[in-house]
Amino acid sequence: MNLLKLTWKNIVHKPMNTMLSIVLLSFGIGIISLMLLLKKQLGEKFDRNIKDIDFVLAAKGSPLQSILANVYHVDAPTGNIKVSEARRIIKNPMVEKAIPLAYGDNFQKFRIVGTNADYPNHYGCVVSDGKMFEQPFEATLGSEVARETQLKVGDTFTSTHGYDNAAEDDPEAHHHDKPFKIVGILEKSGSAIDNLILTTVETTWMVHEHGEQLTEEPHVHEEGDTTHIHDEEEPDREMTAYLILKRNKGAFGMLSKQTENTTMQLANVAVENSRLMNNFGIGLSTVTGIAIVITLLSFISIFISLFNSLKERKYELALMRTMGASRITLFRLLLQEGVVLVLLGYAAGIVLSRIGLNILGTMLEDSFKYDIKEMGIIPDELILLAVTLTVGVLASLLPAIKALRMDISKTLSNA
């Protein structure tokens, strides 16, 4: 026998009295914790993808879309830009570095990106097997691509036209016959590169601009490209986007000015990202707000159930005093009941949020290839625990004080 056992017996004696409190609390805590997890996981994911990239130079369109397409790789690109035009901007002394990205094909819905070694290097990607692509039609696979396709160094594959989502029944979708050779596989970096197939920019150009020469079948360009000039001397090459790192402050305004009267636009990653997080944040805060209301209701419910049980049990509490229990013992007993209830609700809530995150994670992985599963307790949840415990103690304080101040003679005379 100890006080904790007594507390536990009292809680399980009439489970219905406390069931509502625990269910409410676990849902409230579960949703709040899920929001905290999502915010942390997606925030980290975003940060890993942004990784100091300041601007995206891409075709005119929605700036947010050009960030989503070229930094996060979750949306369609806004179109193509001309290398000759882009050169004026990327050669500007305010530009520290410009990483080229050329989309065109996909393999089993994984985007094939024509770029140079700067791209994986910028994200700190390390080749785990083989080497980095160097020659046309050499490909280096992101870790997820390698895991899902089971392709290995030395294997070959042929690409499908379109940057992604090319369904089998899409008439636009056709295969290019010239095979890619896998020369390397990257280590997992946690960024979008994990889901990309990297090759040289020239490869993308060769597949598309000289597609007619490489393949026998007619080649239709999705973009309805009419300026498809085959100038052998200075071919007007196209690029999907450049990821730009600035050299000095104020570069955005100056560089942006240079895109006027062109088909290009410069998107500011920080601005677009905060817009994205804001939109996303409104959703998160709404859900969190609802969860906080549920949690508050659960505290009221705990308060009421403790108060009712105090009424029901006042004789036995008085009786415990006649058996030698002090006022403080009864105070602790009631307080402990509140705390144990709150801890039960919190634990159930944390389990619920893990289940929720795994379900959401599976959904996100299918549609965005985003891996957000996490089982550990994050620091914000410890703060949540502290807040929950504090409010739990406050909710049981009044019943506990009533037990402390009880007149045992009066209580037992009316028995």
Place this chain on the structure above:
Amino acid sequence: MLRTQQLKFEYPEGNSFEFPDIQCGNNEHLLILGESGKGKTTLLHLLAGMLKPTSGDVVINETKTSLLAGSAMDKFRGNQIGIIFQTAHFVDSLSVIDNLILPQFLSGKIIEREKAKSILNRLNLSDKLNVKPGKLSVGEQQRVAIARAVINHPTLILADEPTSALDDLNAKEVIDLLEEQAKLTGASLIIVTHDKRLKDRFFKQVTL
């Protein structure tokens, strides 16, 4: 063992009681008789230290309990006094055996489960060990209450109308048990009642 001196108690609402001096020696059994409204329960609560007298003293084993404060009184009561109430109350969430060891735990004594079992055996309740007290009959409940009152080997057993809710058969059984247990533990026994059935059973009586 126990004596009171000019014991007086006044309720805040105005009811006031003056009690005759009471003496009860070691191993003595004392019956305090009184009609309703004579302050029987008040007297018992004063003797048990659950109420503080307005004036006068209660002395138990040479300790002036009327001077003990708060938790010291709770501790003294837990160690020295066993109390039986008119209707038996229990901690509903605990089984009969756990209710029996509760006084040991609450008064800070070593928990002796075997001792609790042997007392229940003597009271013919050995088959009710793990039953919740709410499932017992009134007579059985009163017997468990007696077992609980004697488990800490009190020097004083106080009983408030222990028989008034019981029929003749059960009443006799309960009083027999009370006397037997008091003798076994060597405790003094004070019964406060208006139950005339008990009049002939006790040699020492005080009428309020």
